[in-house]
Structures are given as structure tokens and as C-alpha cells.
Amino acid sequence: MxxxxxxxxxxxxxxxxxxxxxxxxxxxxxxxxxxxxxxxDPALQELLQHYSKGHNQYAPMAGVPALRQSLAAKTSSFYSIPVDTETEVTIVSGATEAIFSAVHCCVSPGDEVIMFDPSYDAYDPMVRLAGGIPVHIPLKASRNFAIDWEELARHISPRTRAIMVNSPHNPTGAVWSMADLDAFAEVVKGTKILIISDEVYEHIVFDGAQHASVLLHPELRKRSFVCGSFGKTYHITGWKMGYCIAPEFLTSEFRKLHQWVTFSSATPLQYALADYLKEPAHYxxxxxxxxxxxxxxxxxxxxxxxxxxxxxxxxxxxxxxxxxxxxxxxxxxxxxxxxxxxxxxxxxxxxxxxxxxxxxxxxxxxxxxxxxxxxxxxxxxx
Known part of the structure; x- marks a missing residue:
């Protein structure tokens, strides 16, 4: 045997x-x-059927240009921030791959990665596979699973390489506010700590609130991989289509890893989404x-x-x-x-x-x- x-x-x-x-x-x-x-949406199905003809070869490693352009334009409009199509946007095969590639492109053996429990079950094994050391901070139901930013600061050490965050939060449904972004920024300011932000539910925020993406805070954005999902937004989880938005120096390292994981994602799906994203009513x-x-x-x-x-x-x-x-x-x-x-x-x-x-x-x-x-x-x- x-x-x-x-x-x-x-x-x-x-x-x-x-x-x-x-x-x-x-x-x-x-x-x-x-x-x-x-x-x-049947309209999205029709787009896929249309693009299944003539678009059946490998897509570019970073993603079909039309989809990266549509995603950059959508993100720029939704958050009122500039996003560079060429240097900040990468299309991947689902948000799980985005998180995996972000972890493995920056975490080396012995690096510590902080995450908040309850945390999505993929985070810990991804860090361990990279040789990193997961540092778990438990959140409390009695506090509606809000992060204690002072406690986070106490867990940071010279070996802290990254912090993994998730809002809106799976499994609890907790959501960050702009005040949370400010508090988070104060904790990491002056450090070389990176952020891996799982934002797959960015368009599912309730009671009139707005999604507090790390993209909205300059101190956080400059050090963040933002991992998103078309599947959660457009009811197409089986398509396994996601993306990563990050500053150029992080995107460069991210793509080095991504090319060995899936290299590229399904071409006709990308073209269909490129068109579908142009209509804001869809999200x-x-x-x-x-x-x-x-x-x-x-x-x-x-x-x-x-x-x-x-x-x-x-x-x-x-x-x-x-x-x-x-x-x-x-x-x-x-x-x-x-x-x-x-x-x-x-x-x-x-x-x-x-x-x-x-x-x-x-x-x-x-x-x-x-x-x-x-x-x-x-x-x-x-």
C-alpha cells in the first residue's frame, strides 16, 4: 500500500x-x-448562449479585457473611486480562488495571519498550506459579532503578515460601518500588514445601510486584496466566477500565483458578464x-x-x-x-x-x- x-x-x-x-x-x-x-436572469442566460459561439478558447490570464473594463467601471461608479482596469483587476475562478491566491502570494512559512471567528472554513487551511500560522480572534454573539479593535491591536506581532476580514459576514450577517473602517485603519497604520478582504456579499446589505468596503478607505485600500464574487450577486454560484481588486504591487504578485492555479477562467462566461455588468439595476x-x-x-x-x-x-x-x-x-x-x-x-x-x-x-x-x-x-x- x-x-x-x-x-x-x-x-x-x-x-x-x-x-x-x-x-x-x-x-x-x-x-x-x-x-x-x-x-x-434569463437575460444573462441569453448572453451566455450568444457568447458560447466564437469564444471557446483560453481567455487572457488576467481576464477578458471587456470584463475587467466593465468591472472597473462598475466598481468606480458604485464606490466613487478610480479603479485601473489593467493593473488592479484580475478575473479568477470564484472568490475562493481569489482568497487562496491572495494568501499564497504573500504568506510565507512562519508568517502569522489573523482571522476572526466564526470565520469561513477555507481561511485557516489556506494559511496553513502556505506555511503560515493562523491566529484566531473569537467574536461574541453577545456583541452581535462586532470586532473589538483594541483586541485586534493586542494580537498583532512582528510576525503578522496579513489580516483576513469579511463583511457582510458569513455566517453571522454582521456588517461593518465606516467607523469600523476608521478603527481598522488606525490599527494597521504605520505597519506593513496586508489585508485580505472577503466581500462576496457586497450588494446584500440591509436596512438602508451602505457596504463599507475597504476600498473606501485610502489607508486600507493601499494594502488590500478585495475578493469578490459574481456568483453571489447574480445567482450563478455554479459558474465559479470571481475577481480580485488590489493595488498594482499586490496585483502583480497575485497574478504570479493565479497563473499556476487556474491560469484563466471560462471565456464565454466572462464575455456574458462583461455585458451584464453594464446595467446597474442588475445589482x-x-x-x-x-x-x-x-x-x-x-x-x-x-x-x-x-x-x-x-x-x-x-x-x-x-x-x-x-x-x-x-x-x-x-x-x-x-x-x-x-x-x-x-x-x-x-x-x-x-x-x-x-x-x-x-x-x-x-x-x-x-x-x-x-x-x-x-x-x-x-x-x-x-
């Missing part, structure tokens, strides 16, 4: 794969994995669209033993079940999938150390009928 040492001996199948597989096995309503339960209405779904789902738990936690962005709603069961969240998530056939994600899996909270995450990017039925089953449980 051939054996070799695993590079990730402690990594198992992701919780998303597990819960989606369980949902399929038990015929459960799948509110676990974060993907929309509906199709994309400006997204917050209202998902806020209605958030409100519909959350409203079903009024008067129940479930506690609805604030969701200021993303398409996730966290529910506290401490008044219902003393089970661990991973055990309850399994049981709910098997018994009442509603699949969710236990929030503890996003922590290095389980804080003992009784919280499950539900994705409300589903048809209204699915949300209503799922909520009905959950409320009856209580």
Missing part, C-alpha cells in the same frame, strides 16, 4: 458538503449551503430583494422559542435555540435534517474553539414557499 504524509491531516469533508449531502439523503429542505434556490436592487426574504423568514419565528439574531447583510439568518434544546449545534443540525427535514449549518464549526453557543445558520436565498415551510417545521419543533 502506498502511503504519504497528509498536508492537511486534520481537514475532513467540509460542513457544507456534509449537510447538503444529508439534505439530499433525507429529502430535507436545504437551507444549509449558501447558494440561491432559483435561477439567474442595485439586490439588497431589497434579499431583505424581503430575510424579513419573511424571520417573521415566522415571532412568539416562538427560537431567538432571531440580527442579520444586517449576506443571505444568512442565525437562530439561537438555547431555549429549545441543550444539544450541541452539530448534533441538533444533524437531527433537524433527519427528523423534520430542514438542513442548516452549526455555527461552532466556524470557530477554532467551540464557544458553546446554541446557534444555527440558515440560508434564506430560497423561494418563499421553501422558507415558509422550513420555518413552519422549525416552529413546530419548539
Amino acid at each position: 502506498i502511503t504519504f504524509p497528509s498536508k492537511q491531516p486534520h481537514v475532513q469533508t467540509t460542513i457544507f458538503t456534509k449537510m447538503s449531502a444529508m439534505a439530499l439523503e433525507y429529502g430535507a429542505l436545504n437551507l444549509s449551503q449558501g447558494f440561491p434556490g432559483f435561477d439567474c 442595485l436592487g439586490l439588497s431589497d430583494f434579499y431583505q424581503k426574504k430575510r424579513d419573511l423568514f424571520a417573521s415566522q419565528f415571532a412568539g416562538s422559542a427560537w431567538k432571531v439574531l440580527p442579520s444586517a447583510g449576506s443571505f444568512f439568518q442565525c437562530l439561537d435555540y438555547s431555549a429549545i434544546s441543550s444539544e450541541k449545534d452539530v448534533d441538533l443540525a444533524d437531527r433537524l435534517t433527519r427528523e423534520i427535514k430542514v438542513a442548516s449549518i452549526p455555527v461552532s464549526v466556524f470557530y477554532e474553539t467551540d464557544p458553546g453557543d446554541k446557534i444555527l445558520r440558515f440560508c434564506f436565498a430560497k423561494d418563499d414557499a421553501v422558507l415558509l415551510e422550513a420555518a413552519k417545521r422549525l416552529v413546530q419543533l419548539a
Whole structure:
């Protein structure tokens, strides 16, 4: 038998794969994995069909120029900032690749990378694969998962290479304010620390708030990789199309790594998106669209033993079940999938150390009928 040492001996199948597989096995309503339960705009499908003819060879490594131009123009307009098409924008195969390439182009063995728990489960193994040392700072449900900037400052050391941040936040739905950007800038000012900012839910921010991208703060922008996703914005997660916006010196290093990961992404998809991005209505209405779904789902738990936690962005709603069961969240998530056939994600899996909270995450990017039925089953449980 051939054996070799695993590079990730402690990594198992992701919780998303597990819960989606369980949902399929038990015929459960799948509110676990974060993907929309509906199709994309027919206009985008028509564009893809159109560009599938004559655009079937490799795209340029940095991305089709037309898509980079459209993305730069969209970003410049949305944030009122200049973005250089040639030196600051790179198209990649999904935001996960963008984050992976950002980590591996700048993190060397022994470098520390700070991240905030609950954190997306890909962050830690990406850093470890680069030889880096993940430094986890836990966020507290009692503070609505807000970052304590003084605590961040205390965790910075001479070995800190980068800080990974995520707003709107997966899994909690927490959202940064402009005051957070200012506080963050004060912490990193005068250092050589880089920022890897996961902003895949940038257009899903609720209650009239505006997305506080690190692109908006000069001190942060000059040191940041901003990783985004067309999949989350346009209901096309299966296309695996994302991007990275970064200053020229970071983009240069990012592309060196990216070329060995996927080199380039699907050409017809890029041309279709290049045209689709030109219409602001395709993303400006997204917050209202998902806020209605958030409100519909959350409203079903009024008067129940479930506690609805604030969701200021993303398409996730966290529910506290401490008044219902003393089970661990991973055990309850399994049981709910098997018994009442509603699949969710236990929030503890996003922590290095389980804080003992009784919280499950539900994705409300589903048809209204699915949300209503799922909520009905959950409320009856209580």
C-alpha cells in the first residue's frame, strides 16, 4: 500500500458538503449551503448562449479585457473611486480562488495571519498550506459579532503578515460601518500588514445601510486584496466566477500565483458578464430583494422559542435555540435534517474553539414557499 504524509491531516469533508449531502439523503429542505434556490436572469442566460459561439478558447490570464473594463467601471461608479482596469483587476475562478491566491502570494512559512471567528472554513487551511500560522480572534454573539479593535491591536506581532476580514459576514450577517473602517485603519497604520478582504456579499446589505468596503478607505485600500464574487450577486454560484481588486504591487504578485492555479477562467462566461455588468439595476436592487426574504423568514419565528439574531447583510439568518434544546449545534443540525427535514449549518464549526453557543445558520436565498415551510417545521419543533 502506498502511503504519504497528509498536508492537511486534520481537514475532513467540509460542513457544507456534509449537510447538503444529508439534505439530499433525507429529502430535507436545504437551507444549509449558501447558494440561491432559483435561477439567474434569463437575460444573462441569453448572453451566455450568444457568447458560447466564437469564444471557446483560453481567455487572457488576467481576464477578458471587456470584463475587467466593465468591472472597473462598475466598481468606480458604485464606490466613487478610480479603479485601473489593467493593473488592479484580475478575473479568477470564484472568490475562493481569489482568497487562496491572495494568501499564497504573500504568506510565507512562519508568517502569522489573523482571522476572526466564526470565520469561513477555507481561511485557516489556506494559511496553513502556505506555511503560515493562523491566529484566531473569537467574536461574541453577545456583541452581535462586532470586532473589538483594541483586541485586534493586542494580537498583532512582528510576525503578522496579513489580516483576513469579511463583511457582510458569513455566517453571522454582521456588517461593518465606516467607523469600523476608521478603527481598522488606525490599527494597521504605520505597519506593513496586508489585508485580505472577503466581500462576496457586497450588494446584500440591509436596512438602508451602505457596504463599507475597504476600498473606501485610502489607508486600507493601499494594502488590500478585495475578493469578490459574481456568483453571489447574480445567482450563478455554479459558474465559479470571481475577481480580485488590489493595488498594482499586490496585483502583480497575485497574478504570479493565479497563473499556476487556474491560469484563466471560462471565456464565454466572462464575455456574458462583461455585458451584464453594464446595467446597474442588475445589482442595485439586490439588497431589497434579499431583505424581503430575510424579513419573511424571520417573521415566522415571532412568539416562538427560537431567538432571531440580527442579520444586517449576506443571505444568512442565525437562530439561537438555547431555549429549545441543550444539544450541541452539530448534533441538533444533524437531527433537524433527519427528523423534520430542514438542513442548516452549526455555527461552532466556524470557530477554532467551540464557544458553546446554541446557534444555527440558515440560508434564506430560497423561494418563499421553501422558507415558509422550513420555518413552519422549525416552529413546530419548539
